[in-house]
Amino acid sequence: MTSKELAENIFKSKERYHKSMAKLPIEEKVKMVIELQKAIAATAKYRKNVTWRDYVVWGTDWLSSKEICSLQATKKVIQS
């Protein structure tokens, strides 16, 4: 197999994987979205310029979380 053929096989395999993910039931996809949200929220403290959007995790009371309260407090200080 040439390097070009090998690369093509890898790309085709990736394409098959993405297509198979797209075919999952929407309910399963939403569960995965929530896992992504959890990962983003868990790593938000290591990032700059985070907003309330970084803390949204569906099905949790994220709006009352200490991180959101702290963001809102900072925003009020800046505005005043």
Place this chain on the structure above:
Amino acid sequence: MDSKIESKIFKEIEELKKQGIIKDFAICGAFATLFYTEPFNTIDIDILYKPKEEEFLISLSPIYNWLKNKGYTEHEEHIIIENIPVQFLPIYDKLTEEAFKNTEIKKYHGVDVKILSPEYLIAICLMTGRLKDKMRVEFMLQQIDIDKNLLNCLLCKYGLKL
């Protein structure tokens, strides 16, 4: 999380329709795209709705007031229903009007929901043109069977380019 919560959101919005606050609604944006593509992160559910009456000035107040009376909170441009940010967008141009007329019905936890079709989602993404919209276009073009004739018609009609 009990992901049936989103179904509860759609039931609440259906109630807005029954109360006559909106005429009809469909899911658009990232959540609609998720019905067709692989999962990707999104934080809200966008609802495209048909206002009660054709008015020049549209107000979201009747929708927000009704939902706030049910105990839901307003947060910036969203209303938080069952801890999920939901954004209401009225039909705002010819493209969204046409998209609204050509929705697909999908089941979500046993509830029938109206979803914008992928060709219209692509056209709307191209119209808005944000980086994340371009990513969604890429996903849809690569992962699903698009009606290419319809998409080309839309691109031509609305002066859009892939």
